[in-house]
Amino acid sequence: MKTVSEAPRIWVTTILFAATALVALVLVPLYGIVHGFQWQAWAAFAVYGALCGLSITAGYHRLWSHRTYEAHWSLRWLFALFGAASLQNSILVWSSGHRRHHRHVDDNDHDPYSAKRGFWFSHIGWMLRDYPSGKVDFDNAKDLQRDKIVMFQHNHYLAITLTMNIGLPLLLGIWSGDIIGMMLLAGVLRIVVNHHTTFFINSLAHIWGRRPYTDENTARDNDLLAFFTFGEGYHNYHHIFQTDYRNGIRWYQWDPTKWLIKTASWVGLARNLKTVPAMRIQRAMLDMQFKRAEQKLQQSSHRDGWRKLLEQEAQQFSAALGEWKELQSRRYENARERLLAKWESAAIRTRVKELEYSLKMQRKRLAIMMDQFHQSPAPAA
Ligand SMILES: [Zn+2]
Ligand SMILES: [Zn+2]
Structure with a gap:
């Protein structure tokens, strides 16, 4: 017998989960071999899959869980419908749980999918049993309970998800002439x-990858994962700066969710896109570099x-x-008293840019220092 605590x-x-996985692993290849799939079925798989994936990342996650921007009602409806099609529960349940994940990250008693409980648990195990850590409580989602679209989707979740998952593929199948395929x-x-x-973000993105911004939690940056998750693989950044609508902040980082939100803002479907000041990002990275340099020096003779x-x-x-903080407070005070002359505001902005740049250069210097430290344990005179 298992323990009573199970x-x-x-x-x-x-x-x-078991049935869908089994069908995908057995019936899909079997049907492909015996009958073959039409291109229409593959196209529907790709387009429908992208719509569902982006509804989770741009909708459930960055819009509703973290409020990193505001979206037009048409976009919210789209996310609500295709998010329900992703079979990951309602926006309300998903976002409330996700907010708890951020608040109590790695706390086995309160993080619903704590990575400290292992790969299987954080990937899927947490949904298979009624764990106390997964208790649903909407206390942290009062704002979502005021959103009519969120509540409509929550109250009619079953009907919507059945329509989207059975009705829509059925219609497409009738149109293409191969319903089963x-x-x-x-x-x-x-x-x-x-x-x-999506589950990989809770499991792998807390296990495998870099930690350039913080090592206070298990979240990692992982380019490969970002590629398969519409940009959500930059999870180390996301956990320290969760109010930022971006996850991959560099132009070359693969973050289609960010591109979608940005594009939506150009055509008036999204606004108030929140980003974290570059200076705070530089500071976090430098903090980590100093920390790592210290650790290396500890081991050196x-x-x-x-x-x-x-x-x-x-x-x-x-x-x-110190200078940056002072500039910030000067800007804030002056703005409050409406005293800020245009030239002064421009001067402050320039100085902040210079400081940002100086931190960036400092990060480079530290990286070179650490490289040299590896090659020769004593510094050049
Ligand atoms: Zn998040
Ligand atoms: Zn996480």
Whole structure:
């Protein structure tokens, strides 16, 4: 017998996940070999899959869970419908749970999908049993309960999700002339791919990857994962700066969700896109670099020379931060009193840009220092 502490199984989700995975792994290839799939079914799989995936990332996640921007009602309807099609529960349940995940990240008792409980649990296990950590509580989602579209979707979730998952592929199948093929690809395979790519954010993105911004939690940046998850793989950045509508902040980082939101803002469907000031991002990265440099020096026997250099850098860093804070407060106070002359505001902006740049250069210097430290344990005179 299992211990009494084992949480009771949730059969609906267990059967749903098992059945869809089984069909995707067995029936889909079998049908492909015996009968073959039409291109229409593959196209529907791709387009429908992208619509569902983006509704979760741009809608459920960045819009409703984190309020990183505001969206026009038409866009919210689209996200609500295709989000329901992704079979990941209603916006209200999903976002409330996700807010708890951020607030209590890695806390096994309160984070509904804490990565500290292992890969399986954070990937899918947390949904298969009625764990106390997964208790649904909308106390942290009062704003969402005031959103009519969110509540409509929540109250009619079953009808919407059945229509989207069975009705729509059925219609497409009738149109293309191969109902089974369409149901298998646009219905089941799409669901399974959508499910597991989203689940990877809770599991793999907390296990595998870099931590350039913070090591206070398990979240990682992972380019490969970002590619398969519409940009959500930059999870280390996301956990420290969750109010930013971007996850991949560099132009070359793969973040289609960010591009979608930005494009929507150009055509008037989104506004108030929130970003974190570049200076705060630089500060977080430098903090991490200093931390890592310190750790390396701890292990070195020639640490005195290096420590001096590092201390100089640290002093510059804190001076730059001090000046930045002062500039911020000056800007804030003046704006409040409406005293800010245009030229002064421009001067402050320029200085902030300079400080940003100086931090960026400092990060480069530190990286070179650490490289040299590896090659020769004593610094050049
Ligand atoms: Zn999040
Ligand atoms: Zn996370």
